[in-house]
Amino acid sequence: xxxxxxxxxxxxxxxxxxxxxxxxxxxxxxxxxxxxxxxxxxxxxxxxxxxxxxxxxxxxxxxxxxxxxxxxxxxxxxxxxxxxxxxxxxxxxxxxxxxxxxxxxxxxxxxxxxxxxxxxxxxxxxxxxxxxxxxxxxxxxxxxxxxxxx
Numbered sequence: 001x002x003x004x005x006x007x008x009x010x011x012x013x014x015x016x017x018x019x020x021x022x023x024x025x026x027x028x029x030x031x032x033x034x035x036x037x038x039x040x041x042x043x044x045x046x047x048x049x050x051x052x053x054x055x056x057x058x059x060x061x062x063x064x065x066x067x068x069x070x071x072x073x074x075x076x077x078x079x080x081x082x083x084x085x086x087x088x089x090x091x092x093x094x095x096x097x098x099x100x101x102x103x104x105x106x107x108x109x110x111x112x113x114x115x116x117x118x119x120x121x122x123x124x125x126x127x128x129x130x131x132x133x134x135x136x137x138x139x140x141x142x143x144x145x146x147x148x149x150x
Contacts, residue, residue, distance in 0.1 A: 020137045021048045023066040023094070025057040025083070027075040031122075035070055038126050045133060054078030058086045066094050068136050071116070073100040073107050081110045088115035095136045099129075 022045055024035045032050045039045040048064045051057040055078045061069060069087075073080040084096050095117040100107055108119040117136050120129065 018044065018137060020045045020068055020133050021064070021066040022046065022133065023049050023051065023057070023060055023064055023069045025051045025054075025060075025069060025075075025080065026072040026099075027052055028072075031072070038129070042130055045130070054080055054083030054086075057083045058090075061087050061092055061094050062090065065092075067140065068117075068133055069094050069096045071096050071098050071111075073098060073102065073111060081107075081114050084111060084114040084116050093140075095140050097132055097136055 022039055024032050024039075024047065026032045026035070029052070032052070036047050036050070039047050048066050049060050051060045053075045057069065057071065057080075058078070071080045071083065078086070080098060080100075084098075087094065087096065096111075096115065098108075098111040098116045098119045099122050100119075101122045111119050117139065118132055120132060
């Protein structure tokens with residue numbers, strides 16, 4: 001079952017389809033499994049690894065250098081916000097999309113201030129998650145135009 005059209009993410013300058021490498025970070029093994037199943041059914045994404053806490057996430061991001069990290073906010077040990085701070089401080093180039101069950105503005109603002117590229121609630125549909133990954137990949141490649149500031 002494909003949730004997005006093949007090649008939805010677009011093509012690189014040589015005409016090859018973009019493939020979005022993804023690291024899934026969540027304290028809950030079942031959540032990680034669900035994200036993995038969804039993303040493995042999508043031709044534009046490749047799961048390169050998983051992590052169950054923030055400290056492990058920082059190590060895996062440094063090791064694997066994924067295009068996008070799906071990061072939960074609340075995890076044991078170093079939480080997602082702290083992991084984002086560490087990755088950004090180390091000069092990591094992976095984009096981080098925060099996914100959480102907590103509909104609390106302070107988590108969203110803290111994640112974005114720490115350097116996350118986006119913030120979504122886990123009650124979104126598969127299409128919205130996939131389109132967000134594509135948008136973030138395009139943004140990283142300089143293929144998204146931002147509105148002019150006034």
